[in-house]
Amino acid sequence: MRIETAGLRSALALAGAALGLGWGATAAMAGTGYPDPWQMGMQGTATNIGHQVSSFHDWLLWLITAISLFVLALIIAIVVKFREDKNPVPSRTTHNTLLEVAWTVVPVLILVAIAIPSFRVLREQLVIPPHDMIVKATGYAWYWGYEYPGEQAGFKFDSNMITDENLKPGQPRLMAVDNEMVVPVNKVIRLQITAADVLHNFAVPAIGMRLDAVPGRLNETWFRADREGVFYGHCSELCGNGHPYMPITVRVVSEQAYAAWLAEAKQKYARIDGTAPSKLANAQ
Numbered sequence: 026m027r028i029e030t031a032g033l034r035s036a037l038a039l040a041g042a043a044l045g046l047g048w049g050a051t052a053a054m055a056g057t058g059y060p061d062p063w064q065m066g067m068q069g070t071a072t073n074i075g076h077q078v079s080s081f082h083d084w085l086l087w088l089i090t091a092i093s094l095f096v097l098a099l100i101i102a103i104v105v106k107f108r109e110d111k112n113p114v115p116s117r118t119t120h121n122t123l124l125e126v127a128w129t130v131v132p133v134l135i136l137v138a139i140a141i142p143s144f145r146v147l148r149e150q151l152v153i154p155p156h157d158m159i160v161k162a163t164g165y166a167w168y169w170g171y172e173y174p175g176e177q178a179g180f181k182f183d184s185n186m187i188t189d190e191n192l193k194p195g196q197p198r199l200m201a202v203d204n205e206m207v208v209p210v211n212k213v214i215r216l217q218i219t220a221a222d223v224l225h226n227f228a229v230p231a232i233g234m235r236l237d238a239v240p241g242r243l244n245e246t247w248f249r250a251d252r253e254g255v256f257y258g259h260c261s262e263l264c265g266n267g268h269p270y271m272p273i274t275v276r277v278v279s280e281q282a283y284a285a286w287l288a289e290a291k292q293k294y295a296r297i298d299g300t301a302p303s304k305l306a307n308a309q
Contacts, residue, residue, distance in 0.1 A: 058231040058256035059197060068230045071256060071277070072248045075233030077146050084142060088135070150233075153247045156215035160206060164218075164225030164238040164260065167267025171206050178287065180294040186270045200257045205274040207290075209283035210253050218244045223265060229258030229275055237262065250277040 057069030067079050106112070161172040165183075172181040187201045208214050218227045218238045225238035232248050250256075260271035278286065 058254050059200070060257075070231055070233055071250045071252050071254060072232050073251070074146070074149055074248060075231060077149060078233040081142050081146055085139065088138070092135070150246055153215055153245060154213055156247060157212040158208070159215045159217065160208065161217040161219070162206070162227050162238070162273075164220040164222075164227070164264070164271070166222045166265055167260075167271050169202075169227075169260075169271060169273060170221075171204075173287075173290075178291070180291055182290075182294045184274070186272050197257065199269065200259070200272045200274070202272055202274045205255075205276045207276045207278060207283060207286050208250065209280045210250055210277050212280075213247060213249045215245065215247050218246070224262050225260050225264050225271070226262035227258070227273065228261040229256055229273055231256040232258075232275065234258070235261060250275075253277050253279060 057071060060068065067082055070076050070079050158178075159174055161174065161181075163170040163172070168186070169184045170181060171184060173179070182204050184202045184204045184206065186199065187196060187203055189198060192198060192201065216227075216234070216236075218236050219242060220238035220240045222240060224240070226235065227238055228235040232250065234246060234248055236244050236246050238244070254277055256275045256277065258273035258275070260268060260273070262268075264271070
């Protein structure tokens with residue numbers, strides 16, 4: 026009776042897990058730019074790099090699943106075939122040349138199958154193509170600062186999380202900010218990332234971006250959003266007690282909307298004394 030009850034509980038648990046996986050997969054397909062409740066997969070992506078990262082993730086998931094099922098099958102075979110009542114006299118075999126070669130060569134092939142697409146994605150992220158504009162993100166304890174260098178912009182501003190009491194309808198809690206990073210759609214953005222105090226990490230899942238912000242070091246990557254929208258991210262480095270309050274918001278807009286925002290931003294982020302925004306060195 027106990028065995029039957031345990032079996033029933035195991036079956037119910039497996040059924041519940043299957044339903045949970047199905048629900049998570051459905052939820053994961055819905056969100057682009059933000060996390061969904063009960064999400065188990067990756068967010069929808071808005072860049073070519075993001076698509077590659079998502080595909081690489083799916084490939085690894087299938088590979089790991091196959092390896093796990095193979096190991097499980099081996100364990101079951103050993104338990105069934107070599108249990109005491111089936112094998113009263115243990116084998117004294119100590120070496121098997123074919124088996125030893127196999128368990129050396131197969132893992133090497135698996136690592137090669139992982140390394141090739143991994144290096145391809147890394148190269149895509151780090152080799153920056155000719156860019157249309159530059160944005161510099163600086164991590165502070167604990168908020169982000171953005172600079173738009175060059176003759177066409179030449180201003181900077183800080184971006185802080187909106188507190189609960191100031192949230193407006195539709196703004197996600199712990200993710201919305203007062204000043205968003207705004208970029209035009211279908212333009213190559215060269216993103217420079219650094220930090221002013223401690224280690225931070227600039228991560229926006231829907232853009233396929235995750236790069237350390239290191240004090241005294243300028244890391245670079247790039248992206249080109251293929252759709253308009255608002256994409257949320259967060260500092261992904263344990264940088265101190267304010268770490269949970271360093272959200273990132275990237276708003277991708279049309280070229281016309283970006284030109285309008287740029288004209289407004291030059292006035293909004295001008296110096297307090299009323300002069301023009303301070304010009305920043307054009308990074309090359």
